[in-house]
Amino acid sequence: MKSIAFGTLKGGTGKTTCCFNLAGALALNPDNRILLVDGDPQCNLTNDIGIDCSDMERNNIRTIFNNKKVEPSELILKRVLDKLPNVDIIPSNILLIKTEMELVSTAGREKLLANYFDRNKEFFSQYTHVIFDTNPNLGVINQNIFYFVESIILVSDVSLNAIQGAELFTFLWEENIEDLGIRNNIKALIINNFDKRINLAKDLQDYYLSEDDFKDILVETPIPGSVAMKDTSLNHSPIVVLQPTHQAASAVRKIVKELILREVF
Numbered sequence: 001m002k003s004i005a006f007g008t009l010k011g012g013t014g015k016t017t018c019c020f021n022l023a024g025a026l027a028l029n030p031d032n033r034i035l036l037v038d039g040d041p042q043c044n045l046t047n048d049i050g051i052d053c054s055d056m057e058r059n060n061i062r063t064i065f066n067n068k069k070v071e072p073s074e075l076i077l078k079r080v081l082d083k084l085p086n087v088d089i090i091p092s093n094i095l096l097i098k099t100e101m102e103l104v105s106t107a108g109r110e111k112l113l114a115n116y117f118d119r120n121k122e123f124f125s126q127y128t129h130v131i132f133d134t135n136p137n138l139g140v141i142n143q144n145i146f147y148f149v150e151s152i153i154l155v156s157d158v159s160l161n162a163i164q165g166a167e168l169f170t171f172l173w174e175e176n177i178e179d180l181g182i183r184n185n186i187k188a189l190i191i192n193n194f195d196k197r198i199n200l201a202k203d204l205q206d207y208y209l210s211e212d213d214f215k216d217i218l219v220e221t222p223i224p225g226s227v228a229m230k231d232t233s234l235n236h237s238p239i240v241v242l243q244p245t246h247q248a249a250s251a252v253r254k255i256v257k258e259l260i261l262r263e264v265f
């Protein structure tokens with residue numbers, strides 16, 4: 001089981017869009033079984049899949065932090081995507097925001113998620129990939145996710161603020177992992193919403209390639225900015241299913257191939 005999370009410290013760069021669409025491309029291989037986990041109280045991934053995250057009756061990622069004994073099978077919604085029967089999800093809930101506050105004085109609070117997955121290793125081993133979406137902060141929930149996963153994928157769009165978000169994330173996470181006693185698990189950086197007509201686009205790629213923190217992890221193919229990518233969320237369907245011949249779909253498939261070669265996926 002590979003575990004992966006999308007992150008950065010700038011909002012709106014396309015973390016959720018990448019999470020949803022790369023998972024879709026990965027699911028084209030029927031040998032893969034993918035578990036998505038929405039770690040963002042905004043619930044964008046849950047909404048993209050078409051699930052109501054204001055439903056207070058349904059278990060969700062928050063349940064893991066509130067009730068350590070919950071069975072994983074009670075958390076998971078199965079077969080949540082049309083035409084891709086190998087994708088399941090642990091949804092988010094708008095009250096996940098409360099969990100941050102509730103955990104303030106809990107001992108070992110950054111490791112609760114890792115402990116949960118460890119206790120239920122056998123169950124989760126049915127999945128080839130567990131893929132987390134996060135929001136742009138390093139609060140307790142995200143720390144749990146970034147501590148647990150083997151690989152973090154940074155997502156940048158073409159803006160100076162996105163560079164700042166990726167740099168700040170890297171700086172703060174490297175500080176954090178020393179305390180947590182793990183190795184640097186930032187393994188890839190994807191440029192999303194790319195448009196080569198924007199002057200900054202090539203400079204941004206060159207900049208990342210000139211920086212020690214990023215030059216070895218920058219993913220070769222950027223994801224083009226396009227209405228088709230935006231439509232994936234409205235249609236609850238990843239680009240490889242919605243518009244498989246679109247150039248954004250081939251970019252997404254190429255990225256998945258590269259990440260498989262690099263053993264991130």
Ligand SMILES: Nc1ncnc2c1ncn2[C@@H]1O[C@H](COP(=O)(O)OP(=O)(O)OP(=O)(O)O)[C@@H](O)[C@H]1O
Nearest residue numbers: 011012013014015016017136193224225226229230
């Ligand atoms: N390649 C793309 N082409 C066109 N629109 C895109 C693309 N990627 C993302 N978007 C749009 O940009 C907006 C922000 O994307 P998304 O929600 O994925 O960002 P995010 O990083 O997850 O945001 P947050 O930090 O709030 O979690 C969304 O409306 C999405 O549809």
Ligand SMILES: [Mg+2]
Nearest residue numbers: 015016044134
């Ligand atoms: Mg998001």
